[in-house]
Amino acid sequence: MGRAIKWMNFLLLFLSIASGSLSAQIWAQDIIRVGLLDLNDIPSFRCQSALGSHEWMLPNGQVLGPLDGMPTITSQAGSFQINSGEFSGHTPYVILRPKTHDARLRIVTEALGYRQYPGAIHFIHVRGTPRLIMESAMENYLPGVLAAEVGKGHAMPFYEAHAVISRSYAVQSIDRHRMDGYDLCDQVHCQVFKGTSTVNDTLHLACQTTRSLVLIDRIGRVATAAFHSNCGGQTRNGHDVWNGQMPYLQSIEDTTCSNAPHARWQRTVPRQEWDEFWSVHAVDSIQGILNARHKFHWPSASFKITYDPSIPDVYQVDGRGFGHGVGLCQEGAMQRALTGSSAWEILQNYYTGVRLLRYSHP
Ligand SMILES: [Zn+2]
Ligand SMILES: [Zn+2]
Numbered sequence: 001m002g003r004a005i006k007w008m009n010f011l012l013l014f015l016s017i018a019s020g021s022l023s024a025q026i027w028a029q030d031i032i033r034v035g036l037l038d039l040n041d042i043p044s045f046r047c048q049s050a051l052g053s054h055e056w057m058l059p060n061g062q063v064l065g066p067l068d069g070m071p072t073i074t075s076q077a078g079s080f081q082i083n084s085g086e087f088s089g090h091t092p093y094v095i096l097r098p099k100t101h102d103a104r105l106r107i108v109t110e111a112l113g114y115r116q117y118p119g120a121i122h123f124i125h126v127r128g129t130p131r132l133i134m135e136s137a138m139e140n141y142l143p144g145v146l147a148a149e150v151g152k153g154h155a156m157p158f159y160e161a162h163a164v165i166s167r168s169y170a171v172q173s174i175d176r177h178r179m180d181g182y183d184l185c186d187q188v189h190c191q192v193f194k195g196t197s198t199v200n201d202t203l204h205l206a207c208q209t210t211r212s213l214v215l216i217d218r219i220g221r222v223a224t225a226a227f228h229s230n231c232g233g234q235t236r237n238g239h240d241v242w243n244g245q246m247p248y249l250q251s252i253e254d255t256t257c258s259n260a261p262h263a264r265w266q267r268t269v270p271r272q273e274w275d276e277f278w279s280v281h282a283v284d285s286i287q288g289i290l291n292a293r294h295k296f297h298w299p300s301a302s303f304k305i306t307y308d309p310s311i312p313d314v315y316q317v318d319g320r321g322f323g324h325g326v327g328l329c330q331e332g333a334m335q336r337a338l339t340g341s342s343a344w345e346i347l348q349n350y351y352t353g354v355r356l357l358r359y360s361h362p
Contacts, residue, residue, distance in 0.1 A: 033181075053100065054067040056096060058095070063097075067084055071083055080130070098120060118141070139207055147199050158334050162330075225351065231332060247353065254332045256329075257321075260331035262299070263320065272313075302319060303317050304319075
């Protein structure tokens with residue numbers, strides 16, 4: 001699959017000194033391969049051209065025939081059983097290729113309902129596991145990421161800022177699932193992607209107006225554009241939460257998110273459990289606080305503990321924010337977009353000293 005472009009998986013970064021200042025050019029592939037359904041739990045599904053038309057093709061390029069109607073495809077004992085118009089039979093690996101650029105394939109499963117995908121869909125076995133892999137232009141994939149990660153109803157600069165973030169993440173992570181035969185998965189492990197059936201014109205436009213733009217750091221590397229739901233009033237330093245030097249992930253004060261839905265939370269914690277936890281952690285250390293958040297499954301690591309003598313067995317926990325708190329605060333960015341900030345102003349606010357760069361592809 002896609003062997004002609006496989007070698008391009010490596011992000012090539014060329015730096016040059018021009019007129020005394022550092023300029024950079026990034027070469028990255030424009031085709032992205034996304035691991036879709038793991039078919040272990042989905043023994044059969046149906047597919048159909050939702051837009052345009054598709055044809056069946058073997059990995060060697062041999063065209064088998066058009067996709068007609070809505071055939072059922074069954075995965076069994078290392079091969080796919082297909083009965084579709086001119087093509088029927090068993091095969092361990094087959095591709096549904098779009099015949100036009102705007103073609104979209106609809107895949108229907110009992111568990112997930114229907115999903116719609118751009119590009120070519122590979123029916124393949126990865127280490128014995130049947131699965132689907134989408135091979136699509138980056139810019140046809142990104143609106144689906146925005147639909148899944150951000151949702152609808154926000155101002156355009158917020159979508160534009162998020163399109164740059166999601167593109168930067170995809171370009172930076174392009175080889176994350178290399179050993180699985182694709183670039184990114186469609187889960188929260190990489191970026192959530194549930195196809196493009198819920199993509200509207202606003203999401204398309206946000207991706208088009210920021211086409212090819214990625215965030216880079218001061219020395220020309222694609223930035224790790226981390227984001228979270230709500231920072232609770234102050235974002236965190238990247239190096240406090242993760243290993244590695246990411247000087248653009250600096251803590252900043254952010255009051256724009258203070259009235260948003262995820263600004264506050266409350267919990268209780270049993271006194272005995274809390275005291276036992278701190279008997280083995282350094283009180284007030286950043287790592288201890290981060291560990292406490294994970295142990296007690298709290299929305300964030302910004303919290304205050306209080307004791308009410310009338311409830312002797314538990315502590316009250318008052319928390320702020322939602323998520324790891326590093327990088328862009330989504331609810332703060334949404335508010336900034338509503339009150340007139342541009343996408344670039346939003347990005348500059350949350351990522352210190354970054355620049356925008358248009359990546360090129362061969
Ligand atoms: Zn992944
Ligand atoms: Zn915030």
